[in-house]
Amino acid sequence: MSLTLIICEKNIAARRIAYILSDGNYKRGRIAGIPYYSFNNHIVIGLKGHIMKLDYPEEYSKWNDIAPKNLIDVKPVKKILSPSIARALKEIAKDVKKVIIATDYDREGELIGVEVLELLPKNVEIKRARFSAITPYEIKKAFENLGSVDYNLSKSAEARQYIDLIWGASLTRFISISSNQLGKDFLSVGRVQTPTLALIVEKEKEIKNFIPKPYWIIKLSMQKNGIIFEIKSDKIEDEKEAKKIYEKIKKEGYAIVKKFQKKTIKERPPYPFDTTTFLKDASYLGFSASNAMKMAEELYMNGCISYPRTDNTVYPPLPFDSILKKLEKIMPSDIEEVRKMRRSKPVRGKKIAHDHPPIHPVDACKVDEDHRKIYELIVRRFLATISKDAVIEEKNVEMAVKNHLFKGKGTIIVEKNWRKIYPYYKMKESNIPDMEENEKVKIVTSKLKKDETKPPKRYTQGSLIVEMEKLGLGTKSTRHEIIGKLYRRNYIRGKRISPSPAGVAVTEALKKGAEIITKPDMTAALEKEMGEIAEGKKTFEEVVEESKKILRDAFKILEGRKEIIAKEIKEALNKQNYFGKCPNCGGNLIMRKSKYGKRFIGCSNYPDCKTTYPLPQKGAVFFEGEYCECGAPIITVIYKGKKWKKCVANCN
DNA sequence: GCAAGGTC
Numbered sequence: 001m002s003l004t005l006i007i008c009e010k011n012i013a014a015r016r017i018a019y020i021l022s023d024g025n026y027k028r029g030r031i032a033g034i035p036y037y038s039f040n041n042h043i044v045i046g047l048k049g050h051i052m053k054l055d056y057p058e059e060y061s062k063w064n065d066i067a068p069k070n071l072i073d074v075k076p077v078k079k080i081l082s083p084s085i086a087r088a089l090k091e092i093a094k095d096v097k098k099v100i101i102a103t104d105y106d107r108e109g110e111l112i113g114v115e116v117l118e119l120l121p122k123n124v125e126i127k128r129a130r131f132s133a134i135t136p137y138e139i140k141k142a143f144e145n146l147g148s149v150d151y152n153l154s155k156s157a158e159a160r161q162y163i164d165l166i167w168g169a170s171l172t173r174f175i176s177i178s179s180n181q182l183g184k185d186f187l188s189v190g191r192v193q194t195p196t197l198a199l200i201v202e203k204e205k206e207i208k209n210f211i212p213k214p215y216w217i218i219k220l221s222m223q224k225n226g227i228i229f230e231i232k233s234d235k236i237e238d239e240k241e242a243k244k245i246y247e248k249i250k251k252e253g254y255a256i257v258k259k260f261q262k263k264t265i266k267e268r269p270p271y272p273f274d275t276t277t278f279l280k281d282a283s284y285l286g287f288s289a290s291n292a293m294k295m296a297e298e299l300y301m302n303g304c305i306s307y308p309r310t311d312n313t314v315y316p317p318l319p320f321d322s323i324l325k326k327l328e329k330i331m332p333s334d335i336e337e338v339r340k341m342r343r344s345k346p347v348r349g350k351k352i353a354h355d356h357p358p359i360h361p362v363d364a365c366k367v368d369e370d371h372r373k374i375y376e377l378i379v380r381r382f383l384a385t386i387s388k389d390a391v392i393e394e395k396n397v398e399m400a401v402k403n404h405l406f407k408g409k410g411t412i413i414v415e416k417n418w419r420k421i422y423p424y425y426k427m428k429e430s431n432i433p434d435m436e437e438n439e440k441v442k443i444v445t446s447k448l449k450k451d452e453t454k455p456p457k458r459y460t461q462g463s464l465i466v467e468m469e470k471l472g473l474g475t476k477s478t479r480h481e482i483i484g485k486l487y488r489r490n491y492i493r494g495k496r497i498s499p500s501p502a503g504v505a506v507t508e509a510l511k512k513g514a515e516i517i518t519k520p521d522m523t524a525a526l527e528k529e530m531g532e533i534a535e536g537k538k539t540f541e542e543v544v545e546e547s548k549k550i551l552r553d554a555f556k557i558l559e560g561r562k563e564i565i566a567k568e569i570k571e572a573l574n575k576q577n578y579f580g581k582c583p584n585c586g587g588n589l590i591m592r593k594s595k596y597g598k599r600f601i602g603c604s605n606y607p608d609c610k611t612t613y614p615l616p617q618k619g620a621v622f623f624e625g626e627y628c629e630c631g632a633p634i635i636t637v638i639y640k641g642k643k644w645k646k647c648v649a650n651c652n
Numbered sequence: 653g654c655a656a657g658g659t660c
Contacts (some may be wrong), residue, residue, distance in 0.1 A: 007660030009660060056654085061654070071654090081658095161656075168655030176654080183653065192654045219653090301660075478657060544657055 002097040006129075007116050009103040011035055012307075013134060014046030017102060020139045030090040049086050049104070052078045052115040055362065056169065063182065067626070068173040069555040072166055072548050078118075086119055093120045101149060102129040102142075104355055107530070111149055111157035117149070132354030133316055156542045160526060161545045164191055167517060170551065175506055178562050179385060187506055187569070188489055190476045191522055193482050194510060195514045198518040199467060199492050201499045201507045205460060210455035216242035217451060220406055222399075222443040228444065229432040231255070231399055231408035239450075246401055246448040255399040255439040259498040262434065266389040269418035270425065271313045272350030272358030273381050275476040276469045278308070280485070281424060282460025285373060291481035295374040304365035304377050304392040308465055309477045310356040313349020316634070318357065320386060326364045327379060333420060334383065341388045341417050351559035377424070384422035393417040395432050398443065408432055426586065432593035448549075458496040471520040472527065490576070493620045493638055500622075505572035509565040514554035581646070585609040585629030591621070600649060601633075613648040 006021075008014040018026040018037030026039040060066055066074070080086050095341045099120060101113035128149045131142035131399060171189035181187050201526040218233040224641060236242040271277075273295075282292035296308035325640070328335045349358070360382040367375055395410040410432030413419060433443065459467065463480050476483050486492045491503035499507070507518060516522045529546075534540040558565070579589040579601050586603035599621075602612040613632060615621055619639025626634040633647035 047658085048660060051658095053657095054655090061653085068654095104658085112658065157657085164655045164657085166655090170654085172654040186653055189653065192656065297660075475657070477659080480657085 002041065003092070003095045004042045004098040004100060005092055006042060006100045006102050007113060008044065008046045009049060009109055009112055011046030011048075013102075013104075015045045016134045017139055018042075018044040020134070020136045020518065022637045026576035031091055032084050034085055034088040036088070036092070043096075044102075045092065047085055047112060047116070050108075050115065051080065051082050051111055052088075052118070052166050053081045053419075054158075055079050056165075062284045063173050063177060068170045069552070069559065070175065071170040071173070072551055073554070076162065076165055078115075087121050089116060093124070094201070096120070096124055098127065098144060100127045100129050100143070102131075104131055104357065105130050105155045109154055110153040111161075113149060114151065114154040114446070119482055133357075135316070139410070145358050150534070152536050153534045156530035159528060159533055159540050159543045162544050163526060166548065167191060170330040170555070171510070171514065174555070174558060175509065175565070175569070178566045179573070180566075181569075183491070187502065187594075188485070189506070190203045191517065191518060191526070192468075192478070194507070194517050194556040195520045195522070196464070196468060196473055196510075197486055197499065197503055197506050198484055198498050199471075199487075200459060200492055201466070201504050203456060203474065204499050204504070206456065207455045212452040213237070214239070214452045216248050216406075217449050218249070218406070219447045220401070220450055221446070222255065222408070223442050223444050224239065224433040225433065226399050227433045229408060229410065229430065231397065231406040233404065233406055242448060244445070245404055250406055250446045252401050252446075253443055255443055256402045256437045257397060257439045258405070258438055259396075261396045261436045262435060263394055264414070265392045267392050267419075268383040268389050269343075270381065270383050270389055270422065271347050272315055272360065274311050274313050274349070274351060274358060274380065275309055276479075277313075278359050278378070278381075279465050279480060280462035281377060281511065282374060283460050285377065287374065288484075289461040289465055290484040291370075293312060293480045295371050295377075296378070297377070299365070299367070299371060299375055300575065302367075303363055304361065304367070304375055306358075306360050306362055307356045308359050310353065310358060311351055311476050312353040312356060312358050312510060314352045314358070315346050315348075315360070315385075316354075316357050316362065323361060323382075327361060327383075328364075328609055330504070331379070336388055338383050338421060341420075342386055343388045348587055358524055360454055380422045380424075384418040387418035387421055388415075390417045390419045390562055392427075393501070395434070397432060397435055426500050450453065458498060459497060464497065472523050473520055483565045487650075489618070490620065493622070494643065495638075500567065501572035502576045509568060510559075513558035513561055513565070514551075516550065516554070532615060576622065579613075579635065580625070580627060583608060583627075584611045587611075589613070589633060601622060605646060614650075616650070 015037055020041035025035045029036050036043050056074055060074055072545055099199045103109035103113045105251050110213055112560055125148040129142040129146055131138040135399050168190045175189055176186040216238050217234040219233050222229050279289045279292055292445055299305045300308050340460045341648050359377045359378055391414040393412045393414050397408045410430050412429055412431055461483055468474050468479050490500050492499055511580055577591040579591055582589050582603040585605050585607055587603045588602050589606055591599055592602045599615045603609040603611040616637055619637050621635050621637050624636055628634050628647035630649055630651040632647055634645050635648045
């Protein structure tokens with residue numbers, strides 16, 4: 001018997017492909033605990049993404065045994081990530097004559113396929129199926145037109161792995177060892193995480209250096225036909241000028257209409273959910289990116305929504321009617337509304353990818369509270385994208401008082417349509433009456449208001465993910481994990497994200513010695529080089545060697561600055577670990593770790609002063625200079641997106 | 653105990 005083995009990137013893809021190729025007549029089985037699907041001398045098996053991982057050989061795993069910079073020239077080895085999958089593949093391969101790689105049609109997918117080949121005997125025939133959607137048409141076409149594996153493409157992905165590992169491992173160890181942050185408290189560095197951290201550090205700097213500029217605005221409260229509305233002057237930067245104008249106009253009883261415009265605007269619904277936009281809106285609902293992603297993954301695993309990792313904002317043909325029919329069971333009145341306001345074609349976003357559809361519901365589900373919020377967001381987004389445009393009426397007026405110009409604006413939603421079903425995007429409505437040119441309108445009151453320009457806003461997890469995507473940092477699958485990592489390392493804190501002292505110190509230290517790792521440019525350059533490997537213009541060896549050279553040069557500078565770097569990071573950590581003055585002896589209270597790894601607060605005069613306080617073991621804790629009535633410091637705790645303050649002595 | 657990338 002000669003078998004054909006079809007390898008997919010994940011189990012769900014394997015099942016669907018088996019279903020399509022066998023016209024529904026496949027059998028399920030398990031081997032080494034891994035599910036597979038068989039029909040007519042074919043076996044389809046799904047992996048769990050990469051089955052190999054690049055890492056340093058065991059003997060280099062002790063950080064003190066080798067100087068970090070020497071890691072650059074150690075050859076990493078491939079290690080098996082999932083022994084059970086490797087066993088299953090080897091078992092099946094015994095009877096296999098032909099292998100078809102049917103992993104995702106992208107760079108990492110090509111490498112995942114090649115990883116499998118390394119586990120299989122060399123005498124099998126190897127083919128590659130390329131498809132950009134798991135639909136019967138695409139799949140059948142791909143399997144009728146099999147190609148061969150693109151080793152240049154897989155090599156380009158290997159170059160990325162290699163470069164990420166040598167830069168990440170060597171710099172992580174260098175920074176951690178020089179600042180003596182070892183064990184669980186190590187300080188990490190990476191091609192994606194460090195530029196992301198630098199964005200946050202940079203934003204904080206902008207906020208700190210921001211000098212607010214005062215300005216004045218004259219606001220007039222107007223009345224016509226019983227409608228009260230507001231018009232205002234432009235910003236006036238000079239106080240004297242503002243007062244002069246105000247004095248001149250404040251006793252006036254009327255303003256004269258110079259221009260009046262009324263227009264009706266059709267407002268399209270928001271485009272279908274890709275991962276980035278989904279996480280942005282979930283962030284608005286108070287979900288951290290990691291938590292939102294976890295909820296979405298669980299909803300996907302339970303068959304409630306489509307695959308949650310996608311860059312696509314354009315629906316392929318979907319069974320819209322049957323999805324609506326399913327959803328009717330759980331939200332009948334909403335679905336009735338949507339039926340009444342269906343648009344002829346769903347809206348499309350700008351980004352099109354063909355591997356996965358935009359995130360949408362696939363079935364009606366009843367789930368617990370946290371999942372429900374995420375599920376409802378996804379369902380409502382889907383419904384909005386197939387609903388009619390909202391209709392907005394916008395009025396703009398310019399009025400003059402003694403030759404000084406004032407502007408007013410009114411916005412009213414005439415027909416809510418998609419806004420009815422997707423209430424997360426709020427719009428401020430304000431009404432102004434219709435007016436005609438040269439008409440006199442009554443001024444009710446006038447005010448001169450002082451205000452000032454505002455500093456830029458800190459990132460939220462949502463806006464940070466949007467920015468990362470814009471800069472090409474990370475992927476749809478990794479961005480939320482990168483942000484989670486920065487929190488876990490205590491580099492960043494808060495919902496409105498700010499850097500910790502250590503986050504700032506590590507960024508600054510790297511900027512002065514290895515600036516490239518702190519910028520998105522490194523990813524951009526790597527993308528370009530990977531493209532060249534894929535096109536056969538450069539070899540893996542050339543690209544890796546070039547990268548190694550840049551890293552060696554960076555180490556020359558870093559090694560020279562080692563003492564300063566150590567001092568700066570240690571000072572930052574001291575600041576981070578300082579929790580105020582000891583109420584018993586006046587010494588410094590410091591966050592320490594017990595020998596079991598639990599954190600607590602102790603006095604710097606230990607053992608003479610034995611003052612200690614317990615700390616919560618989870619979340620971020622820090623001191624903002626406040627003390628409780630009992631004399632003990634008040635700490636700020638951030639955990640699971642919530643922030644609160646408490647007396648460290650628990651005196652209440 | 654290092655990275656980032658897949659996926660569970």
